[in-house]
Amino acid sequence: MQYGYFDEKNNEYVITRPDTPTPWMNYLGVDDKYVAMISNTAGGYSYHISAAFKSLTRYRYNAIPMDRPGRYIYIKDEETKDYWSSTWQPVIKPLDKYKYECRHGLNYTKIKTEYAGIQSSNLYFVPVNKDFEIWQVKIKNMTSKTRNLNIFTYTEFCVWCPLKDIVGIGSTLSETEMEYKEGTVYHYSYTDPGQGLEDMSFRRYYAFFTSNIKPQTFDIRREKFIGLYRDESNPEAIEKGSCSNYQVKGENPIASFQILLTLKPNQEKTLIFILGVTNEKYEEKKYIKKYLTVINVKKEFEKLNKYWQKYLSSFQVKTPEKMIDSITNIWNPYQGKIEHDKRITWYYTYRGGYGFRDRNQKTMGLVHFDSELTKKTLLILAKIQYKNGDCSHGYDVINDKSGNGGFSDDPLWFVYAVCAYVKETGDFDFLKEVVPFKDGGKSSIYEKIKLCCDWTFKNLGPHKLPLTGIADWNDCLNQKDGGESQMVACQLVKAAYDIKELAEFLNKEEDVKKYDKIANTMKNTINQVTWDGEWYLRCFDKFGNIVGSNKNKEGKIFLNSQIWAIISNVADRKRAICCMEQVKKYLSSKYGLALLYPAYKSYNPVIGTIGIFLPGLKENGGIFCHPNAWAVIAECMLGKGNQAMEYFKNYAPYFKNDIAEIIKTEPYAYTEYYASCEHSEFGCGRDSWYTGSVPWSYIALTQYILGIRPQYNGLLIDPCIPNEWNGFKVDRKFRGNFYKIEVKNPNKVSYSVKEILVDGKKITGNLVPIFKDKKIHNVIVIMG
Ligand code: GLC
Numbered sequence: 001m002q003y004g005y006f007d008e009k010n011n012e013y014v015i016t017r018p019d020t021p022t023p024w025m026n027y028l029g030v031d032d033k034y035v036a037m038i039s040n041t042a043g044g045y046s047y048h049i050s051a052a053f054k055s056l057t058r059y060r061y062n063a064i065p066m067d068r069p070g071r072y073i074y075i076k077d078e079e080t081k082d083y084w085s086s087t088w089q090p091v092i093k094p095l096d097k098y099k100y101e102c103r104h105g106l107n108y109t110k111i112k113t114e115y116a117g118i119q120s121s122n123l124y125f126v127p128v129n130k131d132f133e134i135w136q137v138k139i140k141n142m143t144s145k146t147r148n149l150n151i152f153t154y155t156e157f158c159v160w161c162p163l164k165d166i167v168g169i170g171s172t173l174s175e176t177e178m179e180y181k182e183g184t185v186y187h188y189s190y191t192d193p194g195q196g197l198e199d200m201s202f203r204r205y206y207a208f209f210t211s212n213i214k215p216q217t218f219d220i221r222r223e224k225f226i227g228l229y230r231d232e233s234n235p236e237a238i239e240k241g242s243c244s245n246y247q248v249k250g251e252n253p254i255a256s257f258q259i260l261l262t263l264k265p266n267q268e269k270t271l272i273f274i275l276g277v278t279n280e281k282y283e284e285k286k287y288i289k290k291y292l293t294v295i296n297v298k299k300e301f302e303k304l305n306k307y308w309q310k311y312l313s314s315f316q317v318k319t320p321e322k323m324i325d326s327i328t329n330i331w332n333p334y335q336g337k338i339e340h341d342k343r344i345t346w347y348y349t350y351r352g353g354y355g356f357r358d359r360n361q362k363t364m365g366l367v368h369f370d371s372e373l374t375k376k377t378l379l380i381l382a383k384i385q386y387k388n389g390d391c392s393h394g395y396d397v398i399n400d401k402s403g404n405g406g407f408s409d410d411p412l413w414f415v416y417a418v419c420a421y422v423k424e425t426g427d428f429d430f431l432k433e434v435v436p437f438k439d440g441g442k443s444s445i446y447e448k449i450k451l452c453c454d455w456t457f458k459n460l461g462p463h464k465l466p467l468t469g470i471a472d473w474n475d476c477l478n479q480k481d482g483g484e485s486q487m488v489a490c491q492l493v494k495a496a497y498d499i500k501e502l503a504e505f506l507n508k509e510e511d512v513k514k515y516d517k518i519a520n521t522m523k524n525t526i527n528q529v530t531w532d533g534e535w536y537l538r539c540f541d542k543f544g545n546i547v548g549s550n551k552n553k554e555g556k557i558f559l560n561s562q563i564w565a566i567i568s569n570v571a572d573r574k575r576a577i578c579c580m581e582q583v584k585k586y587l588s589s590k591y592g593l594a595l596l597y598p599a600y601k602s603y604n605p606v607i608g609t610i611g612i613f614l615p616g617l618k619e620n621g622g623i624f625c626h627p628n629a630w631a632v633i634a635e636c637m638l639g640k641g642n643q644a645m646e647y648f649k650n651y652a653p654y655f656k657n658d659i660a661e662i663i664k665t666e667p668y669a670y671t672e673y674y675a676s677c678e679h680s681e682f683g684c685g686r687d688s689w690y691t692g693s694v695p696w697s698y699i700a701l702t703q704y705i706l707g708i709r710p711q712y713n714g715l716l717i718d719p720c721i722p723n724e725w726n727g728f729k730v731d732r733k734f735r736g737n738f739y740k741i742e743v744k745n746p747n748k749v750s751y752s753v754k755e756i757l758v759d760g761k762k763i764t765g766n767l768v769p770i771f772k773d774k775k776i777h778n779v780i781v782i783m784g
Pocket of ligand 1: 358473475476672691692
């Protein structure tokens with residue numbers, strides 16, 4: 001069943017019915033400053049910089065009715081006394097009498113509805129580089145008689161750490177200052193030092209809500225507007241026909257304006273509301289008026305659209321499949337940017353924080369769109385490495401604080417991210433930048449990535465594989481103290497080969513030898529001690545028992561050990577083909593590859609917390625999307641274009657639009673996982689907008705299926721496509737030049753390049769050179 005469709009022309013996903021199986025979210029704000037999460041019925045909330053420390057509006061997580069509150073506009077017909085919402089929620093009128101369309105675009109959301117002859121069109125967005133959000137509401141009388149309407153706004157504030165809504169409401173209700181003054185509502189209190197602020201001082205910030213039309217009445221206290229024993233669907237103020245004008249300090253802060261609107265037949269009026277944050281009291285008075293005009297809203301909206309047009313122009317593709325184009329050109333990079341900037345909040349978690357591991361991976365899908373931002377992120381990550389090479393697992397942006405190390409995989413992601421950055425940009429000077437360690441001293445980025453490898457290679461267990469530490473990529477194989485990880489071993493091999501490749505390029509002979517040796521030693525060990533006969537083991541537990549073996553009753557085969565053995569070049573072709581056959585046999589399904597099989601039936605502390613999850617969900621054998629992207633890469637590395645595309649389509653949400661009632665999450669955003677066939681809700685998605693599959697799917701699509709891979713000294717063209725494709729075109733920026741690449745596939749092969757012409761001249765091999773002229777270069781690639 002469909003709830004909407006992709007509108008390729010406008011870069012929008014159009015939702016045609018509001019009762020989606022879960023709230024389908026979008027994000028407003030092009031950066032990590034002012035962030036607003038908004039659903040298809042305008043549910044969601046806003047914060048500034050940190051969802052935990054500088055929250056602005058409220059959201060009731062996992063409450064019923066779901067997805068409330070939000071950015072609401074109520075419309076009341078003063079003749080019939082009937083009232084409804086311009087976003088379906090929260091009043092919820094019957095769908096047979098209610099027209100609805102929501103367009104989630106790139107950092108904006110438009111919701112258009114019609115009820116009782118009144119059409120409303122809401123546009124929500126955060127202007128580029130501004131600390132406020134605009135709600136533009138057009139209301140049109142579609143009937144032939146004059147209509148007297150009463151409009152009410154509603155937003156609930158939360159100018160404290162949202163956790164306090166559960167654990168300390170008594171104190172917040174006594175803290176919040178509230179005020180209505182000259183057409184604006186203000187709410188302010190202090191950031192919460194109890195939540196980890198370094199200097200333990202209280203910082204103030206000010207939230208405001210204002211409009212282009214001075215309201216007739218207002219409410220700033222929730223209980224006054226909603227009334228007691230009611231909810232957002234039937235507020236007392238609306239039934240009475242006006243707000244209370246009651247000024248009070250403390251209590252539950254909201255902003256509701258009542259505005260009388262008389263509309264002649266076919267007449268339309270535009271209301272503009274702005275919700276924002278300032279550091280000083282009444283600071284917004286200096287600039288906000290300008291944005292309360294239709295003309296300036298239009299200008300700001302155009303700026304936003306231009307921002308995205310420019311951003312996405314770095315890589316545009318045209319393949320025989322429209323959906324692959326949409327994903328590669330729009331949705332995947334869009335989610336990648338959002339997850340990089342705002343991965344501290346999503347529908348399933350209000351405050352995720354930034355993790356070292358995930359953040360490194362996010363930069364890898366972002367680098368050719370915004371290399372400056374990538375560099376900024378990598379410098380932050382470099383700072384939280386310890387002198388010994390280990391890295392802090394997480395950090396808190398607002399307070400510049402980081403957690404402890406001890407996760408075996410963390411340092412290795414930094415190696416990949418740095419190499420990806422340098423390959424894309426050619427910024428070799430970055431390697432020389434000297435950055436402090438978390439525990440004193442400093443070193444260059446180049447030395448830091450070496451340390452990452454050295455640290456892992458130093459911490460080996462009895463089988464000479466890396467110790468798992470607190471955990472590896474799989475947070476739930478958290479055996480603590482002991483245990484060895486085959487996945488980290490493969491990752492180490494890749495990291496060591498990556499450093500060797502870089503050292504070769506930098507003419508650092510000793511390093512070439514050293515990292516080649518590390519890679520080969522570890523490669524041999526993996527092949528000697530973790531080959532189970534038909535596939536690779538996942539790990540040894542702390543007592544030396546095998547995990548991920550045919551001999552185990554549960555968790556016989558794990559996906560990551562097979563695909564990482566291929567990605568790292570550990571497996572020879574025979575073993576690679578063999579283990580991928582077993583992956584297909586045991587893990588594959590129409591919704592993607594399960595993380596392991598069979599799932600654990602119960603908790604076994606020796607292996608980790610994995611068994612706490614129900615069989616088939618999350619890390620316990622769920623279809624985790626993140627490694628599915630790696631599986632696509634692994635198949636491409638084996639030259640299997642058809643299989644790679646089949647695996648991609650199985651888990652990519654875009655291909656599930658027709659079965660949205662099963663998948664439940666947004667068709668335009670990757671999810672963390674789907675339930676596997678070991679769970680009754682097979683296919684059900686969860687934790688959308690929170691997944692490492694975003695950068696890796698992008699890498700899989702662009703660098704492995706389309707095969708356009710930046711190298712230190714050129715652009716490698718190495719496609720691995722479905723053999724029915726007759727070719728594809730890519731426009732790509734690289735090192736200041738623009739490459740117009742056309743790949744032709746006359747013999748319908750999946751893999752292998754026969755000939756490449758660059759600006760009409762044949763080149764040897766498949767590495768397109770870097771030009772220094774900042775011009776357009778035409779590249780024709782013949783496969784065969
Ligand atoms: C989540 C985490 C990620 C971890 C994965 C597997 O996606 O964000 O860091 O690798 O789960 O446990």
